[in-house]
Amino acid sequence: MGGDGGPSVVVRGAVLAAKKYKVKSILVGDTKVIEDELRKYPKLPPGTFEIYHADEVITMDDQPAKVLRGKRNSSVHVGLTLVKEGLASGFYSAGNTGAVMACSLMILRRISGIDRPAIATMLPTMIGESLILDLGANVDCKPLNLLQFGVMGSVYFSLLKGVESPTVGLLNIGEEAVKGNDLTKRSHVMLSELGKEGAINFVGNVEAKQFYLDGADVVVCDGFTGNITLKITESVGKMAMSSIKGQIKYDPLAWIGALFMFRALRSFSKKADYHQYGGAPFLGVNGISIIGHGSANAFAIANGIKMCEHLSKKDIIGKLNAEVSESVDYLNDLNTMDTAPSI
Amino acid sequence: MGGDGGPSVVVRGAVLAAKKYKVKSILVGDTKVIEDELRKYPKLPPGTFEIYHADEVITMDDQPAKVLRGKRNSSVHVGLTLVKEGLASGFYSAGNTGAVMACSLMILRRISGIDRPAIATMLPTMIGESLILDLGANVDCKPLNLLQFGVMGSVYFSLLKGVESPTVGLLNIGEEAVKGNDLTKRSHVMLSELGKEGAINFVGNVEAKQFYLDGADVVVCDGFTGNITLKITESVGKMAMSSIKGQIKYDPLAWIGALFMFRALRSFSKKADYHQYGGAPFLGVNGISIIGHGSANAFAIANGIKMCEHLSKKDIIGKLNAEVSESVDYLNDLNTMDTAPSI
Numbered sequence: 001m002g003g004d005g006g007p008s009v010v011v012r013g014a015v016l017a018a019k020k021y022k023v024k025s026i027l028v029g030d031t032k033v034i035e036d037e038l039r040k041y042p043k044l045p046p047g048t049f050e051i052y053h054a055d056e057v058i059t060m061d062d063q064p065a066k067v068l069r070g071k072r073n074s075s076v077h078v079g080l081t082l083v084k085e086g087l088a089s090g091f092y093s094a095g096n097t098g099a100v101m102a103c104s105l106m107i108l109r110r111i112s113g114i115d116r117p118a119i120a121t122m123l124p125t126m127i128g129e130s131l132i133l134d135l136g137a138n139v140d141c142k143p144l145n146l147l148q149f150g151v152m153g154s155v156y157f158s159l160l161k162g163v164e165s166p167t168v169g170l171l172n173i174g175e176e177a178v179k180g181n182d183l184t185k186r187s188h189v190m191l192s193e194l195g196k197e198g199a200i201n202f203v204g205n206v207e208a209k210q211f212y213l214d215g216a217d218v219v220v221c222d223g224f225t226g227n228i229t230l231k232i233t234e235s236v237g238k239m240a241m242s243s244i245k246g247q248i249k250y251d252p253l254a255w256i257g258a259l260f261m262f263r264a265l266r267s268f269s270k271k272a273d274y275h276q277y278g279g280a281p282f283l284g285v286n287g288i289s290i291i292g293h294g295s296a297n298a299f300a301i302a303n304g305i306k307m308c309e310h311l312s313k314k315d316i317i318g319k320l321n322a323e324v325s326e327s328v329d330y331l332n333d334l335n336t337m338d339t340a341p342s343i
Numbered sequence: 344m345g346g347d348g349g350p351s352v353v354v355r356g357a358v359l360a361a362k363k364y365k366v367k368s369i370l371v372g373d374t375k376v377i378e379d380e381l382r383k384y385p386k387l388p389p390g391t392f393e394i395y396h397a398d399e400v401i402t403m404d405d406q407p408a409k410v411l412r413g414k415r416n417s418s419v420h421v422g423l424t425l426v427k428e429g430l431a432s433g434f435y436s437a438g439n440t441g442a443v444m445a446c447s448l449m450i451l452r453r454i455s456g457i458d459r460p461a462i463a464t465m466l467p468t469m470i471g472e473s474l475i476l477d478l479g480a481n482v483d484c485k486p487l488n489l490l491q492f493g494v495m496g497s498v499y500f501s502l503l504k505g506v507e508s509p510t511v512g513l514l515n516i517g518e519e520a521v522k523g524n525d526l527t528k529r530s531h532v533m534l535s536e537l538g539k540e541g542a543i544n545f546v547g548n549v550e551a552k553q554f555y556l557d558g559a560d561v562v563v564c565d566g567f568t569g570n571i572t573l574k575i576t577e578s579v580g581k582m583a584m585s586s587i588k589g590q591i592k593y594d595p596l597a598w599i600g601a602l603f604m605f606r607a608l609r610s611f612s613k614k615a616d617y618h619q620y621g622g623a624p625f626l627g628v629n630g631i632s633i634i635g636h637g638s639a640n641a642f643a644i645a646n647g648i649k650m651c652e653h654l655s656k657k658d659i660i661g662k663l664n665a666e667v668s669e670s671v672d673y674l675n676d677l678n679t680m681d682t683a684p685s686i
Contacts, residue, residue: 125582126582136516139516140525173567173570181483181565182483208574209575209577209578211574211578212582222524227516228516228571230551231551232554232571232575232576232579233579235552235553236555238555239467239468239469239555242469243469256600257600
């Protein structure tokens with residue numbers, strides 16, 4: 001029921017996932033609304049979708065706490081419960097992010113050994129892709145959180161990309177170990193120790209100016225910094241495209257040039273298009289929960305659904321549990337050596 | 344003596360400032376090296392430059408603390424002392440930023456009422472320009488610091504742009520007052536109070552995704568977040584240009600297109616070129632001190648020198664002192680109502 005495009009776009013995405021990726025979805029929401037939407041695709045074989053009814057709708061403005069208490073029969077509750085009960089492989093929503101996180105925590109629970117689950121996403125770089133986490137689930141972090149992000153991010157990147165020992169970097173404002181704020185300086189010490197132990201392949205600080213050039217496979221940061229990074233990128237991109245488009249509008253020569261450059265411009269904007277990434281996994285809860293962009297189109301939703309299936313086939317939850325339980329004692333030991341916040 | 348290009352580029356910049364902007368500079372550094380450089384410009388009228396000799400050179404790797412104790416006869420020390428003694432209107436350096444900040448603090452001292460001076464810079468946006476501060480002088484901030492940044496930023500923006508009551512926003516990850524991390528939530532409360540008092544024109548949170556679209560005239564944040572914002576912008580820009588260039592290289596049609604689009608692409612890259620901004624003022628010390636980009640070219644250095652003269656003519660230091668002393672009591676009152684850090 002969620003997302004800026006509402007059920008119409010979500011259903012179109014599920015239809016696309018069924019056709020293009022042969023992934024079968026369970027549609028959760030108001031049965032009547034869903035059936036009306038499905039009637040737009042009369043050629044679909046019967047039984048392509050299961051529908052689970054959910055009465056209540058969570059709006060983009062609903063506060064997470066209110067959702068937890070008040071809207072127990074929302075599509076988010078019902079969908080996540082299907083995952084918990086093993087009736088669905090994973091959950092995808094383009095709806096209210098705060099509500100999806102809160103319900104995922106309550107219904108799926110955390111993986112044992114993880115204090116704070118994190119939102120992670122792949123971003124394109126000049127040499128490939130980087131996974132960055134957290135993107136906003138935890139706005140104030142302790143070093144221990146960043147260590148756990150490093151362990152979870154490594155598992156996820158490795159599973160998605162087939163890289164055995166992905167590099168892990170700490171997003172920072174300088175290359176040297178002594179650079180940064182209180183959090184990054186303390187985290188650097190502990191991440192180095194974790195790297196020495198072989199639990200992650202820590203490669204040190206990733207300076208923000210290198211992030212899109214030659215950063216690390218996995219880049220960890222607190223959720224405030226991660227969100228700023230993601231959204232500033234979006235903002236620069238919008239300004240750049242609008243500035244070039246504006247020039248083209250008033251300059252007939254540029255207009256002709258743009259036609260010739262179509263492929264070049266398209267290749268870049270395709271690279272920068274978040275729609276192809278499907279969604280951002282909420283890593284650290286004990287089940288697959290994927291957060292889509294509010295303005296996800298049908299293509300993005302189809303990719304999000306495919307992502308659920310892919311992660312489930314690769315047994316991400318089993319692998320996260322195994323990896324975290326292996327390093328949990330060591331993480332806790334490291335935490336005791338952390339110095340108190342110097343404020 | 345500083346900057347990636349060394350004295351040769353700095354002297355070329357000073358020559359450019361003299362020719363283009365009619366601004367006379369005092370060159371501080373190794374007299375012999377400077378005179379050798381000046382010999383490259385035989386047509387310069389005699390007396391275009393004064394030279395002050397400084398024996399010692401601060402390298403990019405020197406730690407600020409070491410510089411303060413050990414290199415008392417560096418060009419940074421000598422130059423800032425000229426400002427303090429009223430023999431120069433302002434100081435500009437493209438050298439070691441940490442050393443310039445440390446020496447500025449020690450020699451010029453802080454403006455009374457300012458706890459932490461901040462580095463500020465103008466960034467282009469879709470609707471004009473935004474001043475953002477702090478960019479890295481203070482990686483861990485208290486709300487009081489952000490309030491002082493707001494007051495100083497308003498004075499600076501107003502003076503540079505002729506805007507009477509510039510809008511001040513708080514860089515954050517959401518629009519609503521309740522969004523953000525501990526620092527931004529506490530700062531929002533205090534900035535709102537300061538706005539009600541009329542000391543600044545506070546307009547609330549500026550979400551990162553709106554920063555380059557329709558942010559505020561002045562945007563305040565801690566130095567870690569500001570540095571990440573600036574450097575991620577640089578990183579995205581480099582990736583975008585390189586991605587488009589890469590396509591052009593292998594695609595003859597795109598190559599032809601780029602010729603037609605020359606003006607459009609140039610207009611954008613000119614807008615994004617930090618060289619035209621000269622440098623970033625270190626706001627809050629009791630004298631003009633401008634920090635140039637390490638890789639500043641002669642054009643950037645000339646603009647930095649012009650900036651010193653412009654700010655001096657507009658009496659920025661007098662105006663900052665007046666404005667800060669007017670709001671200092673109120674700032675301190677606000678600080679007492681701030682809640683303790685919740686860590």
